[in-house]
Amino acid sequence: MNSLNIVILAAGKGTRMYSDKPKVLHALAGKPLLQHVLDRATELKPQQVCVVYGHGGEAVPQAMSGYAAKFVIQEPQLGTGHAVQQAMPHLADNSRTLVLYGDVPLTQHDTLHQMQQAGEGLVLLTVNLDNPTGYGRIVRNEDGDVQCIVEEKDATSELREIKEVNTGILLAPTQRLREWLGKLGNNNAQGEYYLTDIVAMAVQDGLAVHTVQPKQRWEVEGINNKSQLATLERVWQQNVANKLMAQGVSLADPDRLDVRGNLNCGRDVEIDVGCIFEGEVSLGDRVRVGAYSVIRDASIAQGTQIAAYSHIDDSEVGADCHIGPYARLRPGTKLHDDAHVGNFVEIKNSEIGKGSKANHLSYIGDSTVGSRVNIGAGTITCNYDGANKHRTIIEDDAFIGSDTQLVAPVRVGKGATIGAGSTITKDTPDNELTLSRSKQVSISGWQRPQKGKK
Ligand code: UD1
Numbered sequence: 127m128n129s130l131n132i133v134i135l136a137a138g139k140g141t142r143m144y145s146d147k148p149k150v151l152h153a154l155a156g157k158p159l160l161q162h163v164l165d166r167a168t169e170l171k172p173q174q175v176c177v178v179y180g181h182g183g184e185a186v187p188q189a190m191s192g193y194a195a196k197f198v199i200q201e202p203q204l205g206t207g208h209a210v211q212q213a214m215p216h217l218a219d220n221s222r223t224l225v226l227y228g229d230v231p232l233t234q235h236d237t238l239h240q241m242q243q244a245g246e247g248l249v250l251l252t253v254n255l256d257n258p259t260g261y262g263r264i265v266r267n268e269d270g271d272v273q274c275i276v277e278e279k280d281a282t283s284e285l286r287e288i289k290e291v292n293t294g295i296l297l298a299p300t301q302r303l304r305e306w307l308g309k310l311g312n313n314n315a316q317g318e319y320y321l322t323d324i325v326a327m328a329v330q331d332g333l334a335v336h337t338v339q340p341k342q343r344w345e346v347e348g349i350n351n352k353s354q355l356a357t358l359e360r361v362w363q364q365n366v367a368n369k370l371m372a373q374g375v376s377l378a379d380p381d382r383l384d385v386r387g388n389l390n391c392g393r394d395v396e397i398d399v400g401c402i403f404e405g406e407v408s409l410g411d412r413v414r415v416g417a418y419s420v421i422r423d424a425s426i427a428q429g430t431q432i433a434a435y436s437h438i439d440d441s442e443v444g445a446d447c448h449i450g451p452y453a454r455l456r457p458g459t460k461l462h463d464d465a466h467v468g469n470f471v472e473i474k475n476s477e478i479g480k481g482s483k484a485n486h487l488s489y490i491g492d493s494t495v496g497s498r499v500n501i502g503a504g505t506i507t508c509n510y511d512g513a514n515k516h517r518t519i520i521e522d523d524a525f526i527g528s529d530t531q532l533v534a535p536v537r538v539g540k541g542a543t544i545g546a547g548s549t550i551t552k553d554t555p556d557n558e559l560t561l562s563r564s565k566q567v568s569i570s571g572w573q574r575p576q577k578g579k580k
């Protein structure tokens with residue numbers, strides 16, 4: 127089989143998005159629409175991918191600069207045929223060309239593969255709709271052979287009765303495509319160069335025209351407004367939820383889960399309602415995630431319990447930890463096994479050793495905390511002097527009394543105890559009690575000040 131080129135049309139303005147952002151850069155499941163299409167395209171191992179862009183200027187190629195694709199500008203936009211023409215100089219003749227759309231994000235690999243298997247000649251992806259309004263109609267002869275596509279605006283009332291419509295996605299021999307596009311005119315209701323006119327040309331050239339239909343209707347749905355975007359977002363999320371449940375993950379409610387990236391789960395994982403997973407997240411065996419937790423780019427090892435409303439970002443969590451409710455692990459956090467991080471505890475760029483606990487209302491930043499350390503409620507590492515960040519080191523078995531400030535750089539020795547309410551500015555010795563607060567005194571006979579009598 128010949129090699130494959132892919133042309134992705136992405137020049138449209140997206141007027142009905144009412145946005146300054148080009149339509150194809152709006153996100154579905156946290157990823158720009160065009161990126162979904164590029165990822166699909168890449169799976170087909172094409173020789174060349176060509177993105178035709180227009181509205182939004184360089185924003186489109188800039189946002190997609192990670193892809194080995196050719197970006198060609200279409201200016202002005204004179205129709206879908208004209209758009210594909212812009213890509214032709216970059217495509218080798220001895221190949222086939224697949225046309226995809228930057229605003230049709232959910233076409234499945236299987237469907238595109240089926241098109242590649244459908245035979246030589248021209249392959250169209252079509253779908254039957256109860257209400258075909260707005261689409262190009264697939265016109266067939268008595269033998270059922272495709273003759274041409276007629277756009278809604280050019281169709282007679284008789285042709286408008288046809289329920290089989292053009293999705294726009296097609297596969298054509300590149301050399302033929304080049305010839306046909308060269309012959310396109312714009313003598314039609316919209317004054318545009320229609321890509322769809324190549325179908326009649328193929329028929330005239332005696333080429334077979336095959337059709338393939340997608341398994342699901344949403345595979346070929348395009349996005350023109352925020353409502354359609356939200357609809358396809360739900361389709362995506364339902365698919366993710368179904369896949370997770372098929373692998374044995376317990377979802378309290380599959381309709382209340384959002385995965386914007388990849389979520390990998392072990393056995394007997396339980397996820398409560400309203401959780402959001404972004405980027406690359408892995409949850410080990412028996413991990414439970416409480417309601418309304420937000421977890422991004424994190425790995426959580428087996429047996430760890432995350433209570434409701436916890437936020438975890440760019441962090442590594444060991445096995446059998448307890449996190450939350452209302453805990454926040456910021457980038458660079460590493461919790462070793464059996465660590466406990468409780469409510470209103472914020473940890474950033476810090477390592478917490480095995481079995482250590484910070485259960486209430488603390489800030490731990492730029493710190494290295496050893497094993498079996500207890501960090502009392504309200505402990506703060508003062509890591510920032512207004513210009514630079516400094517590290518706090520707390521060695522194994524230390525006990526930090528409540529409401530302690532550790533002014534970094536500072537080290538708390540092994541087994542050291544810090545009395546509650548201390549402000550620690552110097553390193554503290556191993557195994558000793560260190561306090562920095564003044565002694566409690568009581569003044570007998572002291573009187574509260576009184577308001578002056580009038
Ligand atoms: C097109 C098809 C129609 C099909 C429908 C499916 C043509 C002539 N008609 O109609 O048969 O049923 O899609 O949705 O092809 N684009 C460009 N440059 C242009 C024009 C369009 O990049 O100059 C892109 C748009 O951004 C859009 C896509 O091509 O993503 C389709 O264009 P649109 O104008 O929406 O075509 P339709 O009129 O819907």
Ligand code: CA
Nearest residue numbers: 260348349350
């Ligand atoms: Ca359209």
